[in-house]
Every structure is written in C-alpha cells, then in structure tokens.
Amino acid sequence: MAQTGVKNILALGTRATRGHGFLEPFLARRRYRMAQSLILSDRRSGCIVDIGCGTSPLFLANSDFAEKIGLDKSFNSGIVESFASPNFKLVEHDIEKVVELPLESNSCDVVTMLAVIEHIEPYRLKPLFAEIYRILKPGGKYIMTTPAPWADSLLRIMARMKLVSPAEIDEHKGAYDCASIFAMLVVAGFREENLQGGYFELGLNVWASATKP
Numbered sequence: 001m002a003q004t005g006v007k008n009i010l011a012l013g014t015r016a017t018r019g020h021g022f023l024e025p026f027l028a029r030r031r032y033r034m035a036q037s038l039i040l041s042d043r044r045s046g047c048i049v050d051i052g053c054g055t056s057p058l059f060l061a062n063s064d065f066a067e068k069i070g071l072d073k074s075f076n077s078g079i080v081e082s083f084a085s086p087n088f089k090l091v092e093h094d095i096e097k098v099v100e101l102p103l104e105s106n107s108c109d110v111v112t113m114l115a116v117i118e119h120i121e122p123y124r125l126k127p128l129f130a131e132i133y134r135i136l137k138p139g140g141k142y143i144m145t146t147p148a149p150w151a152d153s154l155l156r157i158m159a160r161m162k163l164v165s166p167a168e169i170d171e172h173k174g175a176y177d178c179a180s181i182f183a184m185l186v187v188a189g190f191r192e193e194n195l196q197g198g199y200f201e202l203g204l205n206v207w208a209s210a211t212k213p
Helices: 003-012 024-037 079-083 122-135 149-160 166-170 178-188
Strands: 047-051 067-072 088-092 108-114 136-147 195-200 205-211
Touching: 024 108, 024 136, 024 205, 079 088, 108 122, 122 136, 122 178, 136 149, 136 178, 149 166, 178 195, 178 205
Parallel strands: 047 067, 047 108, 067 088, 108 136
Antiparallel strands: 136 205, 195 205
C-alpha cells in the first residue's frame, strides 16, 4: 500500500490487539513475518482477506497485494475512513456471531487468520473453515497461526505480568495443535495432501496452511 497509508495507520493507533502487553508488538511482528513467508509471489497480484485483522489492520497495511480486505468486529476510530479506497476495504463483521463471510465464492487468492481461532467457540470453526474454502479461488491459500495448547499456562502467567494482553488471553476459548487443525480443514473440504503446518517461537505457536485444489 502507499506510504501515506502506513503513516495514517501509525498515527491512528499502532496496536492490532485489544489491551496492553509489553511483548505484543514483537509477537505480532513474528506472526506477520511467518504469514508473509508462506504467501507465494504469484498470488500478490490478486486479493488477500485478513479475518480478524485487528482494531488497526497492521498486517494488511504492510502486505503487498493488488486488493486487500480486512474483517473484524470493530475498528479504531478513523481507521475505516483512512483506508477507504478501491483496493483497500475494511468491513465490520463479527465471525463469532455470523460465520457466513460477506464475500463471493472463488473470489480470494489468500485468506489469513493470525492469532484468531483461539478466540472463537470451537463449534464454529468447522463451518468457518468451510466458508474460507468457499471464498478461496482454486489454488488459493489459507494461512493461520494460533498459540499451541501447551503454551496456555505460560501465556496466562505472562498476562498477569502484563507481558501479553490480559484482555486477549482471557478471551481464549480453545487451543489447537497441527493435527486437530488439519482434521477440521479436511472436513471443510481441503485435501490432506494440500495441508502444511509446523511450530515457531520455540514451539509455542502453531502455523498451518491449506491450498484449495
């Protein structure tokens, strides 16, 4: 996106998460770098959708795509107006209430969800993954990150120490490893041979990707 847009977002609010935590900016950057490394260059001429993009869409602001769409249940004051343009759109949409995504089928090249699924009621994930499958173009990729199950106790200690945002940690509704994520993605329509995943940040976070055949 244009440099002026980046300056606008920095002026309007640089925190992509709710609440405060000393390490939040560092951890967000690590998630962003992981996601960017999984995006193929030939997809950047198309559309990326970031679900749960945060109150300030920092990942999208620093993503090089022809078209960018961010979905979240709310945005910081002034953000939507600042980024309103033909190729950058922010849409208020609460996936915790309405799983159906406000996007056309086969319309997106990349869909990302970075540190989001742990905030969603587990029973909603399978239909949400099916919606992601629906909106992806053939050959499109879904990319996600989430804390590993064994990181939960550590994150809660860090929240008490204000190293990570207590508001974010208190909202966690589930924890998933690669195997459980893959199982849900297969139910949603993705094929096992098109799934990849692993761990980063000393094994405390999970990354996974799924390509639509």
